[in-house]
Every structure is written in structure tokens, then in C-alpha cells.
Amino acid sequence: MTNIHNNHLSSFSRRDALALAGAASFVFASAHLGLSSAFAGYSHRQQALNIRLPDQLASQNPIIEGKLPASLRGTYYKNGPALRQGFSRSYKHWFDGDGFIQAFRFNGSNMQHHGQFVHTEKYNAENDAGDYFFDTFSHNWVDSAVARSSDEINVANTNIVHHGDRLMALWEAGSAWQINQENLDSIAKVKWHDDLATAPFSAHPHIDDDGSLWNFGQVPWSQKMILYHINPDGRLNKYNLLDMPNTSMIHDFAITKNFLILLLPPLTWELDRAKNNASFLNAHQWHEDRPVEILIVDKNDLSVLRRHHIPTAFHFHIGSAFEADDGTIELDLCHYKNADIVFNLHLNKGEKNLALPPMNPHHNRVTLSPNRNDGKVTRIHNYANEFPRTASVADGHRSQHSWSIGIDTETGLFRYALGVNLETGKVDQYDYGADCLLEEHIFVADNDRPTMNGIIPGWLIGLHLDLLDGKTKLAVLDAYDLVAGPQAMVTLPYGLPPGLHGNFVSAA
């Protein structure tokens, strides 16, 4: 399996393959004109993110190399922004596109793939109009009308989570969309309570030991945050409204045995900017001089117990979190020096500030003592990585292992699958090669093998776009021996734009 990718590393065979495949001319040009690798890398991402998709896609018999594990049974659901075929307008930023849901269904020997856009109100209205016209995360059209509600521009494009027998496509500023688990049709928006209709329900909810789900939603214009606790059966248990002056951009949070932990980076939404027709993204301002505020919330009544401050930084994702018996909280996260990254995830090179230094995250640990209001930040390892995941069924526990995707620091593209021992900082890595563009990789437990010494056996599965043949591929790796390379590789008959988050639902 490994050989397939190592072949790509030889420049001779790479050029041959390019010529034979008639691959996109700019890739060819950049290889021959000796453009900098960073520029070539950027072109790769630009090429990938500009793939346009029809409403639905399906493949019954994709090519499988190697052998899919017999005990890998269930569905990997995945969500991500995608551009639409047939529309002439385009978007500027990775996070703008409409949510495209995919299901990779494994039966122990084969895999089937199908995908469909979420039919949100926005999707249907633009479908009728024949092109994009609503404002999005990063972009306001010149002639666009002000959105009448956040759900009018809800793209449901960030995550897909199964809970309480509901499959939910999640965005950050609007309602969850319930998706049919079999055919991926959009069923309806989830209304947890009359008071919570159309209220924001974020894209990284966390599931607890008892099967209940915790989440937050931010309402910048009313400077509030809603906290949700949903019962295991999918019905609302309780909610609370927190005052949130200086509302910051928050993508993820963490849970521990007794607490919810909210890290607020100093990237704040400014009403004045929004009133001057700034897009949602551009209404945000980075405050270099302000620390990260951390709220420790009591799970019992959803009130703020205490606040910590750590030095200024930005993050999207928290990997794992737990609390020790003495109340000390530890969490790991992918930490950026500042928020430049979020302003530079553009689809087109004219939009990107190429003068910026690489915006690589560091995998850090934050330790919060209950007796102090600061926190300690330490580096876990020196690889640049993102999209951290753990093996735990429920969140809020100490994890020995964390999986993520590693960044080629020359090109800024995701190239490596990474397994990190959080206790020792040791990294196990598989290099897909410079011509592969990785997406999130997730741990899937092998339910046929018992947990030994706290180690849950399983695989790491994840997608990548092979830029040489333009196809999206799914690799299955031994989660504890990534360096050995994929056990199986499934090649879809099409290329898909890199998506965001997904989760595996085991077959009953």
C-alpha cells in the first residue's frame, strides 16, 4: 500500500503521471516553471476547494485496494462546505459553501458512498434562483438583502453528529438540520423548545458518559450565549442564557466530569463593523493585547463558576479534556499565535495574503488549577497538526492517545496522519505524500476486539484528495501503527472538495 504513494515522490514519475492523466495545467506549469513549493501548495488547495458538486452523488462499487477489516461495519458520516454545479457565482472562503453530507457505508467487505447537499432554506431559495445570492460567513454580495434570520443563511456545513436517534447537520449560527440516516434527505430543522426556535446550535457538541449531549450557541448581536443540555433520547433537558460581552469566535468547547469549559479567544464581533456591511467574518477584530478568557461552567445549573486567563492565542479545536480529583483541569488543543488563519482560508489566490508567515498551530496542553485564575500552557510535541480526535466513546476523560492530521509546513497543506501519545509526546506518523490533500481522520473502535489496559483497539480512517488523479480516497490505518501505512484504500470515481467534520455510527 505504501508503495503507491512513495511512487508519487519521484519527480520523474510524477511528471509522467501528470502528462498521462492530463492533470490540471497549472499543476503542470508550477512543476515545470519551478515556482515555489508554497505557491504550488496553494494552487493545490485552490484547485481542490473549487471542485463543484451536483445535488447528489453515489458510487456502489468504488475500487478497493487491500482489504477492508471484517469488523469495520457501520457508516462514516461526513459534512463539509461545497460549491454547486451549475451556478456561475463562487465563494471566497472555505467556510462559505453549502453543507454536503456524505455517507461511507461499510459492511465488513465492501463500501458504498453517497452524498447529498443539505436542503436548507438557503439551498432551496438559491436553487430556485439558479445562483448564490445570500450573504455567507465571509462574503456579503453588493446587492444582497439583510438576512431576516440566521436560519435564512444557515448552510449546515460544519459537522454531522448522531444523537438521540437523530442525525444532525450542524452549523454554528443557526438551527441543527435533521438528516435522514438512510437516504440523506433533509428532514427538518430541530426545535429544542419554543424559546429556542432558530437559535444557534454549534457544530461541536460533546456527548457525556450518560449519553446526554452538551452544546453552546452564540448570538453576537444580543451578546448572549445559550448553553444546552440534551437528554440521551434527544429531548431538551435544560438550557441557560449567559451574558457574553465581547462575543468572540468560538468553534469548539470541552466537557469534563463536572464542568463545561469555554475558551474565548480575543477575536471579537464588533457591532459597528457589522452595521457598516462587513461580512460576519470581517465584523471580527483581533485584539493582540487581550488574553484568552476561559469560563468554567457548572454542569448542574449552567452558571459560570470561575474564570481563568491565558496568554493571547487562537484555536478552533480542543482534543480532549479531563479534571483530576483535586479539580485541576487539563485539556489539549491546536493553538495558533493569532487569528490570521481564519481570515486566510480563501479559495482563490487573489484573496490570500501570501506575505503572511505560515500560520501553523502548536499542539499544546492547558492546565487550569482551581486555586488560580491563570493557566499553564505547555507544548506536547513539535509537529504542526489540526483536527484532533480521541478514541473515547464519551468525552470528558483522560485520553492517552490523540489522532490528528499533520501539516506540511512548507506548503501549509495537510499531508500526514498523526497519532500522538499525549502522555509522552511521542508521534506516530504516516506520510501520504506532497500530492495528497488530507481531511480530518477519525478513530473507529473495533467492537470485535476487547479493550486491553485502557487501550481501545481500532482504526484511523480518513479521506484525502489525490491531486494526481483528482480522486477522493478513503484510507483505513491501524490506529496504533500509522507508519505501516493503510491496510485498505478505497478510491471513489470522483474528487470531492475537502470537507470539515464527520463521525462514525457503528452498525447495530
Place this chain on the structure above:
Amino acid sequence: MKQYLRFRTRFSFRLTLASAALLFATQSLSAAELVIHITNKKDVNGVAFIAIIPESEADKFPDGKAFLTKTIAMQSNEKTKFIVKDISPGTYTANGFLDLNGNEKLDFNLVGAPTEPYGFSRDARGLFGPPSFADAAFTIKDDGTRNRQTIKLF
């Protein structure tokens, strides 16, 4: 029954045309006529509550004493209209909401966003709240111009 209803509709429509023509012909009006079109843009049935608010109440907008209110049962995606006769020349707004649960008011969620379909004349929209009176305002003239406004509920 259906035919009868259709007949009645036609009949009343003719009557309206006739009376409008008559009024126009006499040139004696100090008041005009306004046709309000309402579009339910959603896949839900409800009762549309429509209010026409004069400029004198602009400082209380979108509340304030209405010149006229009207309720109309509407099916999903239905279009309807009604005629306001004898409206004095001046500046007004028209707005409405679709009551889905029979409580006769526009419902909001806990962060203050409407949770039932609503709309303002001129499709006016506010940023993080209702539009201003000026954004939704239209002028009624008595010079014989057709006064027509549309409220889209969605």
C-alpha cells in the same frame, strides 16, 4: 359551492372596480385607495395579522396605533390581497406576521429573534432588529396613481 364562491368573488371584484371608477370620475376625493398584496412564502398555514401604521406613530414603530388592522387566514405559499378604501394621502408602513399557534401575537425566541413568519412593506429589513419606519414607508397620493404595496411573510 365552489362555483358560488367564485361568482361572489368576481361579483365583489366588479363592484370594487365600479366604485373605484366612480370615485375617480367624480374627482371629489380627499382620500385614496390602497391595495395590499400579501404573500405567504412559507410551507405553513396560519393567520396573517396585518397593520397599516401612519407616520404620526413613526416614533413608536414597529408598535404604535395602527390606522387599520386586518386578519386573514392563509394557506402555505398562498397569495392574497385586500383593498383599503378611503385612506388619506400621507406616509404609511404596512407590516404583518403569520400567527401559527393562535396566540394572536408574533412570537420571539429567547434572544429576541422572531420565530413566526413576518414582513414589512417594501420588503424592508433591519439589522439585528426591525427596520426603521423610513425604510418601510410608502406615500399615498390622491392624484389617481395606483397605490399598491406587497408584504412578503417569511
